[in-house]
């Protein structure tokens with residue numbers, strides 16, 4: 001078994017371990033590809049601190065290599081699988097009531113516990129989702145993004161024809177905008193990254209604005225006929241002035257703060273009160289993996305333009321050192337494990 005350990009910011013070490021003995025309800029997965037995302041890169045650079053040594057990697061696909069307790073698993077050797085990275089604690093009140101996706105002490109692989117940048121990993125079979133043949137590994141790596149956006153959709157009050165403002169400096173906003181269209185609401189994609197705005201236009205998102213270049217208030221007044229947006233999504237790893245968000249919101253609007261970035265934004269209590277705003281958070285995509293796989297297979301969500309180039313697992317150390325933040329804004333690189 002091999003894994004890349006992050007010993008300190010920007011210092012990766014390839015470590016070899018003895019093969020582990022498989023526990024009864026677990027499955028040994030041979031990891032084939034891991035997505036290298038902006039969030040992983042932030043951890044690598046030390047912008048987001050971890051307990052070291054730490055194994056990166058939240059989005060991965062692999063094949064079933066060995067079954068612990070085959071009878072209960074519903075999997076077969078060589079099945080291709082996407083890995084759901086959320087492990088509920090099983091002891092909190094929500095878990096005891098069977099609401100695992102609302103667990104108050106959720107562990108997430110590659111986020112608050114060791115991730116998937118390793119060649120073999122033992123996982124509970126509940127975390128694995130078999131992939132249909134038509135879905136490539138590269139597209140399947142985006143299942144966690146789609147699942148997360150589905151959780152946002154679940155939390156919003158989507159109505160046909162309503163304008164939904166999406167503030168996003170990252171590619172996740174592109175996935176959400178496509179889902180909003182699919183559910184027949186109207187996405188308004190707001191970003192300060194021109195590459196993301198261009199890609200959004202390519203994907204058929206009609207309203208795309210850069211708040212550094214246009215007056216958001218004027219544009220949204222115009223397209224909503226003065227009603228402004230009743231539903232807004234703000235990705236917490238974005239770089240926007242919260243004032244822009246309030247300006248675009250109608251009275252009684254719902255604002256969804258999405259993601260788990262460490263970035264802090266100042267919320268104006270006065271604005272929230274004056275406009276009767278309802279603010280809530282969405283944190284992960286637990287429970288939405290099967291739907292996400294389906295939306296990718298049917299190409300309802302198109303991620304072709306988000307797939308970056310491949311990096312060999314053995315050379316990760318050298319390749320990641322050459323990367324810059326800009327390289328990962330639109331495309332995520334893929335670490336290929338032989």
Ligand SMILES: [Zn+2]
Nearest residue numbers: 089092095103
């Ligand atoms: Zn729990």
